[in-house]
Amino acid sequence: MPGTEHGVTRERLLSMMTAYKSTYLLRAAIELGVFDALADGSADPDTVAAILRTSPRGTRLLLRALAAAGLLAVDGEQFGLAPGAETLLVRSSPQYGGGVVRVAASDWEWDAMKDLAGAVRAGGTLLAENAEAPGFPYWVDFATHLTFATGPGAEFVADLLVPAAAGRDRYGVLDVGCGHGLFGFAVAQRVPGATVSCLDWPDVLDVARGHAERLGLADRVHYLPGDAFEVPLGGPYDAVVLGNFLFQFSARRGTELLRRLAGALKPGGRVVVIGFTTGDRPPAEDYHAHLLSLLMLAGTTEGELHSPIVYQKMLATAGFAATAAHERPGLPLRAVTAELA
Ligand SMILES: C[S@@+](CC[C@H](N)C(=O)[O-])C[C@H]1O[C@@H](n2cnc3c(N)ncnc32)[C@H](O)[C@@H]1O
Structure with a gap:
């Protein structure tokens, strides 16, 4: 391979x-x-x-x-x-994964990648409709079908937050670019006092709402429809989760968002940045992450996969302390956590 x-x-x-x-x-x-x-x-x-x-x-x-x-x-x-x-591959199976073709083999990804050379020349997407557009339909497909592979990542997020949340009467989590919502919901499932505020585009939040109802969490989930860079954030929260979100943006713009999120956290509040990252290891060990980085080149204006070290720098610049990188054997996602001083 x-x-x-x-x-x-x-x-x-x-x-x-x-x-x-x-x-x-x-x-x-x-x-x-x-x-x-x-x-x-x-x-x-x-x-x-x-x-x-x-x-x-x-x-x-x-x-x-x-x-x-x-x-x-x-x-x-x-x-x-x-x-x-x-x-x-049979639709009626509870483990059905065929829907992932609607994302991974979608027309949009194909259109983005088929002129990769052009995107390399230009330094960004050539598509009129790119991944940053409000209401971009690809994200509804992502939220709908990528749950197939979400379980271990959601447990990873919960493991990083539950020790601080356990036993608390109230623990507010803001899940930015929540998609299906399952990262925040994994915390709510383990911590009875936890509430989750899901931030995403309105049509994507309909998918998250379906999962919240299915999991019996509807009364502990709130919705923030709109652009993460603009929508009023509410709060203050105990934790913010950014799952596979910041790689859609440059490090500069990601840092701008982290600064904004710091304003919605309580002192001592925790941020979890989780997702595919490039690493400091030989590129061959992160092959799929490097391909995803090319998709971000071809499908966004400034996105690219960042390394855990870059995330730690972004978090420090945005005012966070105690940054730490985490990984799990066998899981392609890495996480970086930090706390608001
Ligand atoms: C790659 S998906 C990640 C979904 C989920 N967190 C996960 O890790 O599986 C990125 C999500 O960010 C959302 N998104 C992208 N740009 C956004 C923006 N500017 N404001 C709010 N949501 C945005 C998309 O709609 C999509 O649901």
Whole structure:
């Protein structure tokens, strides 16, 4: 896999040059509902085509390619789900992860990345609609579908805040760019006195509201719809969480926001910056973070992934003390915490 090997080989070049075909194979199969059609048992291409209302020819070629990719099992002309597909790719499964294609293989990401060379020349996005635009529809898809991979990060946030919050009658958390809201909700689930204020664009907050209701937290969650740089923040809070948020901005603009958030925290209040970061290790160890940084280059005006050291500097400049970096084995997210003096 690129990022874990060194050196240039024909195999690695071909794998990188053709990777997009695998992406679109998976995206087409999910969009058409191939895995759902096979959930009750194997079928031949004509039967699948009749269920999906697709062409027999197109269906036959798609099913064979899916079998070649190992996502379907094949026995003669009968195609069925490969191990794991029933859990991860059938829509009715509680662990369904196929919706992530709406984000990771979205038209917007493709449009941003397909002229990466142009973005490198220009030093920022070439798209008229970029990730900083209010009401940017991609963020609703992100909040809706990325819950698939959110659990361990949410537990990480809770572990960083719960020791200070436990036993408190009241503990106010502001979750900035909350998306699905699950980072703040993980704290509320463990601390009965905790309330969570979710800040995001209005349509994204509808997704967070759904999760708050599902988790029985509706009466402890408040909503701050609008731009994090402008919306009245309320407070003062005991803690502020910024999950995968600051990398959409330059370090200068991120520091400006941290200064604003410091004004909404109680003395001694804690900030948790968590998300993908680039690191101080060899780039190959943070391959996906470096790709995400390129998406920020191609999809925002000034965003890029920052390292924990840069976050610590930003927090210190914004008036925070006791900065510390945290990571967990096996978790690609890193966290930086700090306290308001
Ligand atoms: C990458 S998502 C992170 C969601 C969640 N915190 C997580 O880590 O999974 C970034 C979120 O920030 C929100 N966002 C982006 N710019 C914003 C702004 N200027 N004001 C408020 N929310 C913003 C987006 O709508 C999106 O929900």
